[in-house]
Amino acid sequence: MSDRLIQGMAANGDFRILAAQTTTTVETAREILDLSPVAADALGRALTGSVLLARLLDKDVRNQRVTLRFDGNGPLGLLIAEANVSGDARGYVSNPVPEDASIDVPRAIGQGMLTVVRGTPPVGRPYTSQMMLEGGGIAQELTRYLARSEQISSAVLLGVLNRREGVAASGGIIIQAFPHATEESRRIIEERIQSTPPLSTLIEKIPIEAVVAKVFEGLNYKQLDERFNVPVNYRCTCSRERAIAPLALFSPDELKEMVEEGGSEVVCQFCGRKYNFTREDLLALNASPDA
Numbered sequence: 001m002s003d004r005l006i007q008g009m010a011a012n013g014d015f016r017i018l019a020a021q022t023t024t025t026v027e028t029a030r031e032i033l034d035l036s037p038v039a040a041d042a043l044g045r046a047l048t049g050s051v052l053l054a055r056l057l058d059k060d061v062r063n064q065r066v067t068l069r070f071d072g073n074g075p076l077g078l079l080i081a082e083a084n085v086s087g088d089a090r091g092y093v094s095n096p097v098p099e100d101a102s103i104d105v106p107r108a109i110g111q112g113m114l115t116v117v118r119g120t121p122p123v124g125r126p127y128t129s130q131m132m133l134e135g136g137g138i139a140q141e142l143t144r145y146l147a148r149s150e151q152i153s154s155a156v157l158l159g160v161l162n163r164r165e166g167v168a169a170s171g172g173i174i175i176q177a178f179p180h181a182t183e184e185s186r187r188i189i190e191e192r193i194q195s196t197p198p199l200s201t202l203i204e205k206i207p208i209e210a211v212v213a214k215v216f217e218g219l220n221y222k223q224l225d226e227r228f229n230v231p232v233n234y235r236c237t238c239s240r241e242r243a244i245a246p247l248a249l250f251s252p253d254e255l256k257e258m259v260e261e262g263g264s265e266v267v268c269q270f271c272g273r274k275y276n277f278t279r280e281d282l283l284a285l286n287a288s289p290d291a
């Protein structure tokens, strides 16, 4: 079955549950971006987190997009994951193949800063918040972000499983406690989360619907109708117009140089698509070769 986000409630409506199966999406990212296993693990968790957050933080605005920017001093360098409410996700890792292949995700990202941008393109001012990375892993960083910046009490579970052939399983669950959730139900849910086996090993064997039903077994979990499912895909929103826009920032001299070389190629960092611009395209950017 294809990747999807599902929604539900647990403990008599005390908790909102969002869950996503993202195996194909993350495997696509691995292929496009040539990710090593640890890079696929890190970006897969971040992509899943961005898909879940885009839906969780949806304030009834169309087109909401969430960008997670992990800017750490670890060997992966900058890691970006971005998704919108329609389930389109894309990502980037500046150094996808670190020398030490054995390190875990927190060390591969390192110390630094997490920036979360919520935007509603093409209109509206994006909402940005930043916090220090504490090295506890992507799920823990996102839990802290939700508590601090969004005042949402939540638990975030994320997992990616790499096999020799590639990404065998990827997905995540966000459990949001509503303010009216009782102490007792919070304690029970917390215990359940603690005793849950690694999510990715479950996702490898059974569909996400069954994974969530198993995690919340006996806790009155109800999945919302399938109409509320969101298909999840690795899909880049780049375009020719957006690719040429940064070239307008070059000086007339620099553009002249590109024109003399016969044109310019721009490669999208998220999907690898190549955009070729001819002399005429560059000249149309107000560059005069005689300038």
Ligand SMILES: [Zn+2]
Binding pocket: 236, 237, 238, 239, 268, 269, 270, 271, 272, 273
């Ligand atoms: Zn692209």
